[in-house]
Amino acid sequence: MTDVADLDDPAGLIAADVNGHLRAAALAGAQVRAVASLVDEGALAPLDGFAPRAVVVVCGAGPAAAAAGFVEALTAGRLDVPLVRSTELPPWVGALDVVVVCGFDAGDLALARAVSVATRRGASVVVAVPMEGPVAEAAAGRAIDLGPRLHVPERFGFVGVAAALFAVLGRLGGKERDVPPGEGYLHELAESLDEEAVRGAPDRDVESNPAKRLSARMAGRRVALTADTAAGLAVAEHAASQALTLGGQVVAAVGLADVELATPELSSAPSGGALGAGDGAAADPLFHDPFLDGPVAQAPLRVLAITAEERAPMVEARLRALPDVEALAVDEDGDAARKAEGERADATDLLALAVRFDLASVYRRLTGEA
Numbered sequence: 001m002t003d004v005a006d007l008d009d010p011a012g013l014i015a016a017d018v019n020g021h022l023r024a025a026a027l028a029g030a031q032v033r034a035v036a037s038l039v040d041e042g043a044l045a046p047l048d049g050f051a052p053r054a055v056v057v058v059c060g061a062g063p064a065a066a067a068a069g070f071v072e073a074l075t076a077g078r079l080d081v082p083l084v085r086s087t088e089l090p091p092w093v094g095a096l097d098v099v100v101v102c103g104f105d106a107g108d109l110a111l112a113r114a115v116s117v118a119t120r121r122g123a124s125v126v127v128a129v130p131m132e133g134p135v136a137e138a139a140a141g142r143a144i145d146l147g148p149r150l151h152v153p154e155r156f157g158f159v160g161v162a163a164a165l166f167a168v169l170g171r172l173g174g175k176e177r178d179v180p181p182g183e184g185y186l187h188e189l190a191e192s193l194d195e196e197a198v199r200g201a202p203d204r205d206v207e208s209n210p211a212k213r214l215s216a217r218m219a220g221r222r223v224a225l226t227a228d229t230a231a232g233l234a235v236a237e238h239a240a241s242q243a244l245t246l247g248g249q250v251v252a253a254v255g256l257a258d259v260e261l262a263t264p265e266l267s268s269a270p271s272g273g274a275l276g277a278g279d280g281a282a283a284d285p286l287f288h289d290p291f292l293d294g295p296v297a298q299a300p301l302r303v304l305a306i307t308a309e310e311r312a313p314m315v316e317a318r319l320r321a322l323p324d325v326e327a328l329a330v331d332e333d334g335d336a337a338r339k340a341e342g343e344r345a346d347a348t349d350l351l352a353l354a355v356r357f358d359l360a361s362v363y364r365r366l367t368g369e370a
Contacts (some may be wrong), residue, residue, distance in 0.1 A: 005366045007212050012200040016366045019046060021204060021246065024156045025358040028351070029193035031160035034149040035167050036186035043144055044171045046123060052172065053096035053114035054082045056123075057165065058089055058114040060103030063154060066238045067161035068102060073230035074347055075169055083169075089114040095122030100168050101143075102161045104154040106132035115139050128164035146180035155245055158238055159193065159351055166347065185344055189351065196352040200359040211359035217326065218243070219364060222299050224252045226259045228315050235350050236306055237359035259303060260318060266301065267321045304328045306353065328353070 005012035013022070038044075059068040069086050076083045084090065088110060093099060099118040103111050112134035118125045125143040129135045130151070139145070146164050148157070163186060170185060171177060200211030207213075223243070225236035233255055240253040303325045307315045312327035319325045 003353075006222065007206050007216065007363060007367055013340035013363070013366050017362070021153075021156075021362040021365065022359070024152045024198035025362055026201070026353065027150065027152050027156070028355045028358070029190040029197060030157040031148065031152065031157070032163040032186055032190040032193060033149050034162065035146065035163040036184065036190060038146055038149070039064045039167050039171070039184075039186065040181035042091075043146060044126070046144060047098065047126075047168070047171050048097070048177055049061040050124060050172070052081055052098040052124070054084055054098075055079070055169065055172065056084045056086065056090060056093055056094075056097055056099045056118075057087055058099060058101045058111065058118075059161070060105060060108055060111055060129075061087075062104070063156075063158040063238070063241075064103045064161050066234065066241065067158045068165065070158075070170070070231055070234035070238070070350070071162055071165040073234050075166075076348075079169065081172075081174070088118050093118055093121060093123055098124045098126070098168070098172065100126045100128060100165060101135075104148075104157055104162060105128070108128040109134060111135055112138040115143055119143055126164075127166050128161060132229060155242065158354060158358075162347075162351060163189065189348055192348050192352055193355055196355045197359075200356060211356050212363055214328075214356055215360040215363040215367070217302065217304070218251070218360065219367075221302045223249070223303060224254060224259065224303045225306065226254055226256045226303060228256050228311060229307075229346075231346060231350055232306040235354050235357070238354055240362075242358055242361040243364070246358070246361035249361075249364060256305065256315070256318070259305075259322075263319065263321045267323070300324060302326065308349075315350060 005016040007013075057068045057072070059065045070105045072083055072085050089099065099114070101114050101118075102110050105111070106129055111129055115125060115127055115135060116138035119139070119142040125139070126146050127135065127139050127143045128146045128148070131139065131145050146167065148160055150160070152160070167186060175185070200209055204212070205214060225239055225271040227236050233253065236253040240251040243249045243251040301324065303319060303322055305315045305319065305325065305327050307327050307329060309329040312329050316325055316327050
């Protein structure tokens, strides 16, 4: 980034985005569509009719682990078989199991070893890693290739890994076995994420752009992200990571119960301490004397709670003692008519919100408002 742009200056935003982060963040729907195309071509047909003892997800660090945690939080309680997430292949894995290896580094020897050992033991192996280097050698035609066909920077790969895992679990559960090509949940998800990317495009002003509005809500403040579900918290943790790596902003992601426990301390903090920014500009540290002037004023804290629209009033009521709490409804600005049901509706809304956070972090980077 060479220049600082303004949120309402589309040309300036595009010119400042020399690394192409806005485009990469907008490719979430394309990542999902690439996975859906592989499924349409029959990539997961070998799993049809197989009732595994367990589904084991072996994932690398970073966005791959975050995506696996998100899918686990959303689906584990609804599966007929155990879903196990690990950084390495468990020693008990055998021919009765399905192993999904996901990540972004084809040279990761731990992932390559997991593929090699799992195939040697007779497990059904799905590889959601680029088929190159050691991983490709370990697979050697013995694993299902669900690796990314659309290459984006790793920091924007959260949605792609989640889509691959949803594809495998949907196939094993029988939900997507007889769906005609071009139809099914992944195609619907891709369209929803494309819509989110369009709403968050740089040519839309702040009032009509939810990503820009979110960026503005987080700018100039200390932010704590929380959620009232495990899947929502997984998205909050992803958003906190993106805020740091893209926007340079330190954001906390904590459970709703933790925020409630901290409410007495946060709500009683002096105006110049944890919550208040004082009544003037930030103090010059060169001339500030903590013994004479008191504690340095900090930026105010804003708590954003990820929840569903119907639960938003209850969440805000639980945190009403805090001075600045906003419920961030996952279906804000969404089209209710397009929604699936159950966990699929939750997945669609939460992944759209993840894309919104990605775009918001890029906007903070481009405007220097972290």
